[in-house]
Amino acid sequence: MHFLIVGLGNIGDEYADTRHNIGFIVADALALSLRTTFSAGRLASVAKGNLKGRSILAIKPTTFMNLSGKAVRYWMNKEKVAPENLLVIVDDLALPLGTLRLRKKGSDGGHNGLISLIETLGTMDFPRLRVGIGNDFAKGYQVDYVLGRWTKEEEKVLIPRINAAVEMIQCFVLQGVDRAMNLYN
Numbered sequence: 709m710h711f712l713i714v715g716l717g718n719i720g721d722e723y724a725d726t727r728h729n730i731g732f733i734v735a736d737a738l739a740l741s742l743r744t745t746f747s748a749g750r751l752a753s754v755a756k757g758n759l760k761g762r763s764i765l766a767i768k769p770t771t772f773m774n775l776s777g778k779a780v781r782y783w784m785n786k787e788k789v790a791p792e793n794l795l796v797i798v799d800d801l802a803l804p805l806g807t808l809r810l811r812k813k814g815s816d817g818g819h820n821g822l823i824s825l826i827e828t829l830g831t832m833d834f835p836r837l838r839v840g841i842g843n844d845f846a847k848g849y850q851v852d853y854v855l856g857r858w859t860k861e862e863e864k865v866l867i868p869r870i871n872a873a874v875e876m877i878q879c880f881v882l883q884g885v886d887r888a889m890n891l892y893n
Contacts, residue, residue: 777828
């Protein structure tokens with residue numbers, strides 16, 4: 709069985725360790741757990757690994773957030789991954805910091821990466837793991853907040869949640885989305 713795990717984020721040093729890049733951060737932690745590393749690939753950084761006989765391809769699109777669908781479609785087609793074996797990791801302002809929500813499908817929630825995926829894939833029916841980044845910003849400062857770096861206090865909350873996100877992904881691969889949702893949501 710082939711699985712495609714997609715961490716959404718933006719490339720470049722100016723975006724590293726920002727709230728919007730939590731998908732990249734979780735993907736890096738997943739690669740570490742699989743004892744693999746990312747290397748340059750077409751439209752994405754790519755890491756390949758195995759988990760108890762299941763093939764996992766983790767990608768971090770290099771297309772920027774609002775064009776993520778292009779990279780995901782390419783790798784889904786190349787690796788022949790079924791939509792139900794796709795899992796997208798995305799930041800979510802609507803969830804408190806560190807909250808993890810696994811869903812089988814859903815709307816874009818105003819997230820540019822999910823908008824791109826839904827438009828490119830032509831469906832909302834793919835699993836996604838939403839990672840809460842909180843919404844502690846003044847009116848009109850959403851972009852600054854989302855593209856801002858984590859505070860030391862936020863990191864203390866977030867680090868154990870990254871490990872929990874990796875466990876959720878592993879459960880998704882090994883036992884399916886329904887079981888992972890029941891155990892972790």
